[in-house]
Amino acid sequence: MPKIIGYTPPFLSRPSPGSKIFTDPEPQSPASPSKRSSYIGPLPSTQYQGPRRLLASRGTEIFTVVGNKIRWADLTTVRDEWEDSTQSGASRFGLPRSDATKATDDSVYRTLAVPVYYQIRQISISPSGLFLAICTEHTVHIAVLPDPSRLKEHDRSPLKVKTYQLGPTVHVIPESPLVSVLWHPLAYATASTDCLVTVTTEAAVRVWEFDKANSWSLDRPKLAIDLRKLADGVSCDQDFEPSGFGKSRGFSVDNFDMEVSAACFGGRGREDEDAWAGMTLWIAMRNGDLYALCPLLPSRWKPTSTTIPSLTTTAVSRMASINDDETDIDERRAADQQYEWVQEIDNEEAQIHQSTDSLGEFEVRFRPQNPSAIPRLQGPFTIVPEEDATEIEVSDIHVFPAKLDEQDLFDGDDDDEIDQGLVQPIPFTTICVATPENQVWFAIDLDGVTGQWLPKKGKSVFGVPSSDAKSLTLIDIVTLDEPTTDTAANWPVFTPDVVHDYSLVLTTLKRVYSLSLYEWVSHLGAELTGTEPVDPGLRTRLSTRCHSQVCVTEQLVESREPSEVLSAPAIIDDTSLGYLLLTATSNGPYGVIFDQAPLGTSIIGPSITDFSVSSGRLESQLAKRPVSPIETVPLREPYCPPKIFYFNQHIPLDSMRQRLPPYPKKAISERPMRLSPAMLEIMTFTHRTIGVQSAQLENAAAELFRRCERLRIELAGQVKQMTELAQQLQRLTAATEEDENGNVKEKKTPDTRINEARERQSKLAARYEALRRKVGRAGSANRELSAKELAWMHEIEILGKNVGIVSKEDGEREGGERGTTLDKRFETVKQLTRSLVEEAHAAEKQQQPASPKGPPALEASVSSISASSITPSMSASQITVTSRSSGAAASPRSSTFGGLGVSSRLQKERIADIMATVEREGAVIEAAMKRLERLRMEY
Structure with missing residues (x-):
């Protein structure tokens, strides 16, 4: 788990201009269309039950939803401008208040004008960074992002971007709401094309291969699958397309058992992942059942360098392991289908394309047509054990794929560029499921998910594979905090960590947690993939490992206001900006800064010189190092003034005045005030409004007073500690000291000792590097000897003849012929x-x-x-x-x-x-x- 070194950066905290990126002084737009004049303000955000992903990042650029507007800002530019204004000592906003606010807003962020009327619930940037998916409860819009150079122009007026609605006749309000909008990890993306997968609550999966030059691709999905029909399907020739708009539907038990709550892909399309993971779509139902669609591919997809070899190895090994006498006919036909599908990929001539980001060339392949483009629905997978009668409700799902064993994959290849020690193989899939009760269930799938299809029509000898529930291996249940009282509004969502493997960030209604499974998964994977023979202690070690702590949790953020609702965070990892987690509410941002260096490292501490260890073992060894006492100083989020201090106190009175009928409005503004029941009612309501504001101001002022008192006490303690530390430093920096015999000798200063230690470390590193190169040269094969080495060998042979040594021809004896x-x-x-x-x-x-x-x-x-x-x-x-x-x-x-x-x-x-x-x-x-x-x- 990364180490926290700070919280919200000062250039994003009030009163700096960066805090205005996430706040909006204007009332938010309505969450649903309404033309009533009595409508005041937006609907409460707690009425919405679903994922809230209102932050997205592209490098150091941040996109956030404020109200119903999308704002863009470059955090590096914001930080540099804040540092320049702070160091110069002169404020660049020394204008009247309204002009200063306008200048600050114009210089910090830029608004992207998008034609989205309904309340935005999710935004997601494509892996290529060229498109932005904007999702409401029922609609999806694709915005073409401008080039960063255009967004960084001095003109900070609202920028209108080109936006396309995805399926205007498919994703509409009367239909089921959206639960997940995912970018396909293996999609062939260009400057005008990409692939998006949408999943609705009615178990409808649609694959959109849109092209902004082809409007038809934005109206109709390339592949549409109704999971309820697919679960009962018997042949791949059936029609599994979801029912059209307005068609009558009969009652089915699947309407409740197959209500989708979340979906995710089993991998990110990396080279060290299992080949089937990036093309496997995992779907989580509301009742806790899990399903898998494998393989789900667009018509043109981009494999990694290990995808094709891994698929071929899996298909061939499965065919070789089938025994005609003992194997079931369904399993044999399923292996034949998988082999046929992989063989079509092998026989296809790949298209070579040049990467736009100067990373070289890559292959593009077409999706095989046989056996079918629609795979079989695998599942249900149950995460709850059979003997347990617990019923869970799923809010989100995330899957960590199995890691490839490259040593077995490239066995026999003479490729010196393959480094087989960098990736530690993990032979199982790890599944994480979150519930609205703030629980996280962790399970593993030891068998894995591979490609499966339904049989073709007419082949009666092939039966439909059994769809009995398959139990996953439950390893741990983590309860993060006490269940919230408003469970209907609580919808925890996962955010994968882009830096560390097997790390997640979970966002609940009021808090953000960090979850790390790296140590447990890596140790268990090392036990299961050991090359040594199975020893008697393996069962004991596995039992001990399964009963040890699985997940390391840490609370990162907690909202300050009871009415705030946190958004799923964006994680930024940049050398100039740092390793930053950023989330926001309607009142401001929350940030956590992590240490980019490995855990427990030190400038002059001992270094690991064994470069043959893998990255997993190296991180484990670094984590076991003792941490310096200076690094264990407790961190606390800095004080942030409550929003009531910045709130416009005239807004409640102005809204109340607007809702008054014309006659009382004139009575309190134009005519002399007269005591009457109507005036008494107005004064009572005004008193209640002002009383609420006064109570909030009193509580905020009391909290500020308590914090000032605590700060004074802590400051006195810090001064005392600094005094003691100064005395210790004076003793350490003394020029002389007395030994046991009373003799005075010169004492080295800490700087001298540190410099000497650095010199010793550099000498040891240089010596190690020289030895490593010498051993490498000595152990290299097919290298010709130099003239000096040949002369040395000739001299040794002559001396051996004169003295008498063991000869090559008579090497088995102890002594040879004498000189x-x-x-x-x-x-x-x-x-x-x-x-x-x-x-x-x-x-x-x-x-x-x-x-x-x-x-x-x-x-x-x-x-x-x-x-x-x-x-x-x-x-x-x-x-x-x-x-x-x-x-x-x-x-x-x-x-x-x-x-x-x-x-x-x-x-x-x-x-x-x-x-x-x-x-x-x-x-x-x-x-x-x-x-x-x-x-x-x-x-």
Whole structure:
């Protein structure tokens, strides 16, 4: 859930000029046509029971309905002008009051003149941003929006826009009212064409593919379906068009069981969604039953890059899973129809069009004609469990689609551009239903909805699929607040969050709530789509997950006046304006500003360097970080003066004076006042009117006094906290400090420590980036080695031949062939030792009678450096120590060689040469072994 960092921006709050965008000092136009002279003011808005969507946004542009007029404003321009006037210190509205009001209105917003007489209940901007759907209770008008450059002209006079009425003979007052007007997410939209879907309470679904150059497309829908007829249909060749105007209709139970309250599409037409979601229309009935129409497509539609592969994979896998011996004939024929429908799309040659917003090319395809353009009505889906006898009344519905598993979808494709770790697959559909009692029911559909059609006429072997109720898996019921006393006027509606997945905004009569299912859905999806084998703890984890908190709720807005009715909000996400939720009433706007940065992030805090994690895991890890105490400061909406302070107190008296008959009106205005029953009645009514205004002013003034007192107390507390904080900062910013031993040392300032931490972080990031690039280059395939690397490999091979390492041909053994150079040197040492031993034995035999003790000593001294004591694995230090110990042992017997005629000096030189040779060879062997070990570690 996003973090709230502020409320209504100051450039939209009173007394700034931006607040006048949403208020109208003039009386509102009537909600229904009336020519009676006694009509005073509009009908109460609480008499209307239905959705109120009076705000729409296009980037930073806002469209709002005030009275029965549509106003346009660019919030970025409004903010910049307000900042300029505030910083300059000079008011640009220093005129008389009437002139200032006129100048303010002209410079802030612009009125769009549209020929709509009845009260506007909903407005909706097309995804292309070129059309605006204006809906009353029974009629729909399509307005062609001007270019933003034309709306931003200095001339702020009312601008007349081109408007077309949709179906003037279809959507009329005697017919059933409208409940939903939806732009098709997969429609092929151009500068003059688009697709709109309207749903009425009498279960009539109409697909309008209008073209402003073709007036006939605005009179008749391209596809019209009566859901009550379709529910009882047996063949796709039947006529399912709704009955015409004025035709008699018989009684049916469906008049009550299939009374539509809301409708929505199962997806937004994104690439990571299930392919069937964007073409599935979900319809919610008043009694809680849900139905689905899939696929519902216009005659020309625009698929995403994953739609066609996903449809083909689903159809082929369903055909492959059918067993002729065990599968029911109805299921087999349904799979055949789905395969036929997908095959027609595959065989069609797609039309390539260039995008108008410079996003590249896209495909446009025609809707398949077989089996039929009208799908079968699937359902009813029941959200209430069978064992529960609770009856609910639905006011709105929203569906979160299943997420695609791109790893399975593109398995086997050699496409390096496909990043399979960004989208976490979610194998189920999440359905949210709101009730007038301010409850929200959450359920999931594990099977999903795919395309289905009725059989063709004459094929009796194919029966109508069963239409038994299918129960959805109910996961949670959230009660937002106490049920309102006026449940007839309360009609909660959903608004999807354009920034975060699995997040909703629910608007009731007096409050706006934020609902987030992201954490629960992502964790459950990860458990259900795990690639590892199912372990024994899966059931336990799923049970724990299902009993944990499903939805995180937070109240965002609450109306200040009891007579105010909130409109469904508009959510704006712009880099210059911020992440803003904006709603309004007849008395002014309400706004909530969210933090655009990820939750729990910090400038110098620890950063996640594992870039291999998916976006879902990354957001989960960021959400688990500890939040700084500075960021947990409680926020409160700023005080806004009540409307009674700005209300024109002369309006009630003027309206009362206008309703008086001519004679009393002259009596109180032209003639002297005389006491009479008529005058007493006028004075009594005037006193009641002024008394109500006085009571409201007293309550508003008392509330202002209480807020001032609370502000004074809170300000004193804030001053105390700031004093304590200043003392702590002074201790932190001290230049020196004493350690435990009493020594004074220099202490680093917080700025120095922050700079050092930033430098360490930048160095770590640079080091990580260098290692990542190095590993990427080392792991890349089919890359030729450089000349330096080839020379290094040649040097290693030569050294291996000289030293002796594991060869490629004999890699299974631990050691390979030894080098010839070192082997020859070692053999020379061994031969030298053997020759010395033989000479010692010969000398012993010749001098045995003369010195019996000499030869054994000489043998011992020479054998100490024999071949048995010198091995290739010995280091030079070990060989040196062995030789020196042997020489030390032989030194007392050196006098025995004097009888042989060999001088002692020659003997010592010979022994010294042998010792030097042994040390040199040992050092060479040790150096070679160390280098070999280092090379093996590098490999």
